[in-house]
Amino acid sequence: MAALTAALISTPLGAKDAKEPSIPSEDDAPIAYLIDAASGQVLYQRDVDRRFMPASITKVMTTFLAFEWMEEGRLFPQQVYGVRPETFKQWHRKGSTMFLPADARVTVDDLLHGITTVSANDGAVVLAEGAAGTVEDWVAAMNAKAREIGMTNSHYGTPNGWMDEGKTFVTARDLGTLARAMVTRHPSKYRHFVGAKGLKYNGIEQRNHDPISGVVPGADGIKTGFTNQAGYGFLGSAKRNGRRLIMVVAASPTGRARNRAARSFIEWGFKSFDSRTLFANKARIASARVQQGGAAQVGLTARGPVRISVPKGQSPKVSLTLRYEGPLQAPIAKGEEVAELVVSIDGMPEHRVPLVAREEVLKATPVQRVFNALRSWVT
Incomplete structure (x- = not known):
């Protein structure tokens, strides 16, 4: 790995005066993770690679997979x-439910609203069976999608998170990756399906138990979970003034502690x-x-603006390091990911930004190879 330290930025950034809010206590949130959704920058982390059973937070992957299949034209x-x-017999009134009747003919839209709003165990299974043919095939697709988006330390055994002897496990880091993929790839679907205050289906009204929506300004989800073994958890998000934060709190001892931690944590992030x-x-x-290209160098850019979050009331030093396997080998396609920018901010976790080629670089012609060789002798 060639590490080229570039003095692109090494000057302190200015800061505004602000009172420092408190971080949720370790007693309330033994596992805590907060990221900026747009950049992926980590704002805070505590025990984020510890595996735990997500319970109903599993349904976020079921929801995300449904969004992906809708985008691909496999689901409508x-x-x-x-x-x-057999599904009605097994899941009727079992845990959280949308009370699907035995003779129900239900749309995917209603199923997803049931899953995201009232954590419908029955809805998740009916969706899995309808879309993939079997629960097993749906779960296999969940795990494939998890690997695709970079969830390297998680595994799913069910579509709804019902107890499965530990086959289903996640980490806070992986849940952050999942939530970020959901809100950035599918913003319109996220707005339509996530964050409703309640659901009325089959003549029964139920409310959403999300601890931050309607309480924290800008909050719109995402999913709570609870198991006796893992405690209480929450994957949540909120957006203010064009800025979205994603958080995970997990292993909380009580629902009240989890809710207190979630509200404190997201407010701390914004303030x-x-x-x-x-x-x-x-x-x-x-x-x-x-190397071996028609050009000796290729320009590098990010896929969008490069923004960072810095603590209010402080002037941290920010330094940048460019890293890539070098020299790069031609041909290189425009937009191909070839490097990364490592952003180091005093007192904060390291942040990495993928960089892509700004232009295409073709393999050198015989004449260009001669000139490249001559150039290498004199430089």
């Missing part, structure tokens, strides 16, 4: 599924950081050496 909101007799732009959209951030 107005598709109608029936309830299999304790300022957002700064390091590079505008499409800006040339750096360049990397290229």
